[in-house]
Amino acid sequence: MRTYFTYMAIMDFFKKRNQGNEDEMSFIDHLEVLRWHLIRSILAVVIGAIIVFIFTDVFIDDIVFGPTRTNFISAEWMCKMGRAVGVGESLCFKEVKTQFIETTMTGQFIANFTVAFIGGFVLAFPYIFWEIWKFVKPALSEKESRQASGIIFWVSLLFFIGVAFGYFILMPLMVQFYFNYKLSDKITIMPTFSDYLENMTYTTVGIGILFQLPLLILLLAKAGIVTAKILRKFRRHAFVVILIAAAIITPTTDPFSLAVVAAPLYLLFEISIALAARGEKRMRKIPQKSGVK
Numbered sequence: 001m002r003t004y005f006t007y008m009a010i011m012d013f014f015k016k017r018n019q020g021n022e023d024e025m026s027f028i029d030h031l032e033v034l035r036w037h038l039i040r041s042i043l044a045v046v047i048g049a050i051i052v053f054i055f056t057d058v059f060i061d062d063i064v065f066g067p068t069r070t071n072f073i074s075a076e077w078m079c080k081m082g083r084a085v086g087v088g089e090s091l092c093f094k095e096v097k098t099q100f101i102e103t104t105m106t107g108q109f110i111a112n113f114t115v116a117f118i119g120g121f122v123l124a125f126p127y128i129f130w131e132i133w134k135f136v137k138p139a140l141s142e143k144e145s146r147q148a149s150g151i152i153f154w155v156s157l158l159f160f161i162g163v164a165f166g167y168f169i170l171m172p173l174m175v176q177f178y179f180n181y182k183l184s185d186k187i188t189i190m191p192t193f194s195d196y197l198e199n200m201t202y203t204t205v206g207i208g209i210l211f212q213l214p215l216l217i218l219l220l221a222k223a224g225i226v227t228a229k230i231l232r233k234f235r236r237h238a239f240v241v242i243l244i245a246a247a248i249i250t251p252t253t254d255p256f257s258l259a260v261v262a263a264p265l266y267l268l269f270e271i272s273i274a275l276a277a278r279g280e281k282r283m284r285k286i287p288q289k290s291g292v293k
Contacts, residue, residue: 048120067171096179100193126156162211166204221276228277
């Protein structure tokens with residue numbers, strides 16, 4: 001039954017894409033168009049990956065390992081903020097000796113390509129979404145297209161804000177927490193570089209994708225699927241979902257990581273409620289203005 005409804009939804013989408021076209025496209029034609037959108041998106045990622053690969057040394061030393069240093073830009077900012085508010089050195093990061101190992105012969109080689117393609121995806125994200133939007137836009141009505149104007153800018157902006165939040169705030173805090181957490185002096189912390197890279201990917205790219213929450217809820221509200229009243233009613237349920245999402249993007253699932261990731265996500269949910277309420281208010285004003293005329 002679920003497969004049937006999925007199939008019908010896909011066919012309905014393709015039918016809407018045909019609206020306004022003189023030559024009606026078949027199902028295979030739609031798939032062919034989608035294939036070229038995907039190919040161009042993949043090429044954009046590859047080009048971005050090549051750029052990152054060319055500057056591997058700078059990218060690894062200055063960007064990937066940046067959050068492990070006490071002179072990292074956000075670490076220095078937090079230290080200055082602590083002194084400014086009168087809490088002394090309490091917000092300053094402690095000096096930690098971070099060393100990483102690789103347990104396989106091909107570990108560093110594979111990690112090099114992983115870093116390149118992750119960096120390529122981040123660089124190419126606006127173009128990737130633009131390709132997706134080009135495929136989806138023909139299925140929208142003129143009114144829906146007008147309401148979604150600027151969506152590429154806002155999606156890209158929220159993605160990069162999420163990536164920056166994960167990189168400049170979450171990663172340094174996680175490094176400080178894990179490398180300073182001592183269960184015993186007999187235990188030496190020496191994680192693999194692959195483990196560090198995996199955590200960085202989830203904490204940056206994962207957060208960037210989750211930062212699309214306000215736009216998603218706003219679109220659902222405009223479509224009449226959800227309302228601000230419903231969102232307020234299910235705050236507790238949303239908090240549980242946010243905790244699950246935070247657990248997914250933080251593989252360690254410790255309370256510290258969950259709290260640091262879940263807090264901004266819940267704040268985004270509250271912002272989404274405010275945006276939904278504002279959108280409903282605007283929609284209610286439209287008939288009134290029409291009546292005056």
